[in-house]
Structures are given as structure tokens and as C-alpha cells.
Amino acid sequence: MQLSIVIPLLNEEESLNELYNWIASVMRSNSFSYEILFIDDGSTDDSWKIIKKIAAEDPFVKGIKFNRNYGKSQALHVGFEKAEGDVIITMDADLQDNPEEIPELYDLVSAQGYDLISGWKKKRYDSVLSKNLPSKLFNAAARKTSGLKLHDFNCGLKAYRKAVVKNIDVYGEMHRYIPVLAKNAGYSRIDEKVVQHQARKYGKTKFGAERFINGFLDLITIWFLSKFGKRPMHLFGALGVLMFFFGFISAAWIGASKLYKLYHGLPSILVTDNPWFYISLTSMILGTLLFLAGFLGELILRSSREQERYRISETTGQF
Structure with a gap:
């Protein structure tokens, strides 16, 4: 199979049919063999009913529904786990990602040998103050920390070689940093492509301003894990030894100074009065x-066990 298209979603009932028809049209016009995986992250509207209807009519469509909202990272995790295509495309369900970009993204990975191509929404239709400016600051910090020269880490439209998605672990809220996770896993052929960004047609964004705060915290986490995730003793142990050594030398100096003054009959204060x-x-x-x-x-690293991250309540389509 050439392509797996993984689409995480939450309450996108108005856009699903239009998105599906658009993707299917692009797939047919390019003669791709493909599958579409809709991952319903606990929607409370009729999104799952629409997915089931589409899957019943099209054998190339599959759906997975979580029993509650677990987050985009968990939705991508299960989508990557189930995907069978040689190239995996991720995109959002809100019609802001353009399916017409898929053939070129596929070519960059399959024919030109890239491990990951990240979309870059160079021209955006979002609010400047609430999204554009914070996004620029966020991406600048991510570039500086990770060493990857990407302009838009959080773009939902990305293309991956199959081996990449099978060997990275998307957890917590790390969907923003999948290129960094791929780099840390040893995949070096990572680049970006300018993609068309479209104004939201239906509904409203599911992410508030807190996503930028969470994003910076996650950035610190992923930096720490990439540097010391497999050897925490190298950081904590080294700092601990330095601080203990500093304290010990200070205590020894206080003791030696006290003994010296006592021996020579010099006036001295109590040890406990010395700051x-x-x-x-x-x-x-x-x-x-x-x-x-x-x-x-x-x-903990040596005794950790895989923990449950999400629960699937229902599936549709031929897995």
C-alpha cells in the first residue's frame, strides 16, 4: 500500500464529509493505493456516526473511536500503530490542511528519500496576536533548542516514511515535536515544504492560549529527555556530587577556622552563628x-513497564 492518511479529530462533524470527498478525489486522480484512518478523540457530536457511514460505503476508510478525549498525541500514536502504508500522511480534520498537497509530499518521501517532510504554513489566516506571533516565538525556541531548521513544528500536515512512525513514541502532548522525536531516534533526512493554509470553514479551534505554555514546557521536557533521558544519573548525579563537595569543603573550612582560632586563643563566634x-x-x-x-x-528506567494510554471504545472498517 502506498499511502496511509491519519486524521485525528475532535468534534468535526461539519467538515468530515467534505474532507473525505476531497481526499478521495485526490487519491483517485493520482491512482494511489491508500487507506484513510479517522481517529475520533472522544467527540461528543455526530463525528463518529459520520465516520461509520463513510467506512460502510468505502472499504479504504477505517475509523477508531476513543471512549473519551485523550489528546492529539494519543490519537496519532494509535494511528501510527495501525497504519499500513509505505508513506504516512497526517493532517487535521478542520479543512485548514489542503489534500492537494499530498501527492508532492508523497513524492518527497518515496522518490527523494526523505524520512520526514513537515508542512510550513508560510501564509496563515489565523489571528496575528492570538496565534501567529506566539507561534513564531514558539517555533524560534524549538529551532534553537532542537537544532532542526523548521519554520512550523506544529503544522498538522506532515509526511513520514513508514519506518519513522513505527520507531518513534508519541506520548503526552509531544505531537508538536514529532520531527524532534524522529531526529532523536536517528532519522536525519528531515525537511519542510511550504503548504497552503486555509481559513477555518466550520466550528472553532480546539486549542487555547495554554497550548503555548504547555508547548514550551514540553520543549524543555524533550530537550532534557534527548540529553539525559537514558542516563539521568549523568545530570542529577553530577549536580549532586558537585553540591555535596561544595558543602563539604565549606563545612571543613568553617571547622578548620574554628579550631585555628581556639588554638591561638582568638575570639570566635559559635559555629551555628556563622551563615x-x-x-x-x-x-x-x-x-x-x-x-x-x-x-x-x-x-525507574530499568523497571518501567508499558502503561495504558488510551482506551478504544469502537472501530469501523477493515483492520
Whole structure:
């Protein structure tokens, strides 16, 4: 199979039929062998009814419904897990991503050998203050931290080689950083393509301003995991040893100074009246705690088990 098109969605009943017809038209005009996977992330409208109807009429359409809203990352995770195509395309269900871009994205991966092509919505139809400006700041921080020279990390329209989606772990809210996850997994042929952005036709965005705060927190998380995720002792242990050593040297200096003054009959204050006593004590305690944190992190890595991330309540189509 050439293409798997993975579409996570939440309450998009008005756009689904139009989106499906548009994708199917593009697939037929380019003679692709394909499948469309709609991942319903706990919609409360009639989205799932529409997906079931489409799947009943078209054997190339499959649907997965979560029993509640788990988030876009979990929807992409199960979509990647079920996808069978040689190239996987992801896109949003709100008609802001243009299916006409799919053939060129497919060619970049299948014929030109890229591991991942990320869409770049160079010209956007979103509000400047609420989306465009925060998005530029967010992407600048992501470029600086990850080393990937992409302009639009969060664009939903992306193309992947099959091996990439089968070997990356999209969890939490890491859908924003799939290119970074791919890079950390060893896939280096990552680039971007300018894609057409369209104004939202139906409904309203499902993401509020808090997504930028969460995005920056996730960026810090992914930076930490890429550097120390498999060796937490290298960070916490090193910091712990340095802080303990600093505290120990400070305490030794206080003790030696006290003994020197006593030996020579010089006036001196109580050890507990010296502020450096508390600085050194706190430093040794924090150093010990950091070292223990690194040790516990190593133990957790060695004993962790896969945990349930979502529950599928229903599927439709031929899996």
C-alpha cells in the first residue's frame, strides 16, 4: 500500500464529509493505493456516526473511536500503530490542511528519500496576536533548542516514511515535536515544504492560549529527555556530587577556622552563628537528594513497564 492518511479529530462533524470527498478525489486522480484512518478523540457530536457511514460505503476508510478525549498525541500514536502504508500522511480534520498537497509530499518521501517532510504554513489566516506571533516565538525556541531548521513544528500536515512512525513514541502532548522525536531516534533526512493554509470553514479551534505554555514546557521536557533521558544519573548525579563537595569543603573550612582560632586563643563566634554553616549544610543535603534522584531515575528506567494510554471504545472498517 502506498499511502496511509491519519486524521485525528475532535468534534468535526461539519467538515468530515467534505474532507473525505476531497481526499478521495485526490487519491483517485493520482491512482494511489491508500487507506484513510479517522481517529475520533472522544467527540461528543455526530463525528463518529459520520465516520461509520463513510467506512460502510468505502472499504479504504477505517475509523477508531476513543471512549473519551485523550489528546492529539494519543490519537496519532494509535494511528501510527495501525497504519499500513509505505508513506504516512497526517493532517487535521478542520479543512485548514489542503489534500492537494499530498501527492508532492508523497513524492518527497518515496522518490527523494526523505524520512520526514513537515508542512510550513508560510501564509496563515489565523489571528496575528492570538496565534501567529506566539507561534513564531514558539517555533524560534524549538529551532534553537532542537537544532532542526523548521519554520512550523506544529503544522498538522506532515509526511513520514513508514519506518519513522513505527520507531518513534508519541506520548503526552509531544505531537508538536514529532520531527524532534524522529531526529532523536536517528532519522536525519528531515525537511519542510511550504503548504497552503486555509481559513477555518466550520466550528472553532480546539486549542487555547495554554497550548503555548504547555508547548514550551514540553520543549524543555524533550530537550532534557534527548540529553539525559537514558542516563539521568549523568545530570542529577553530577549536580549532586558537585553540591555535596561544595558543602563539604565549606563545612571543613568553617571547622578548620574554628579550631585555628581556639588554638591561638582568638575570639570566635559559635559555629551555628556563622551563615556559611547553614549554606554548607543545605548544599550537602541538596547534593545528597539530587544524587538519590539520579539513582531512582536509573532504577525507574530499568523497571518501567508499558502503561495504558488510551482506551478504544469502537472501530469501523477493515483492520
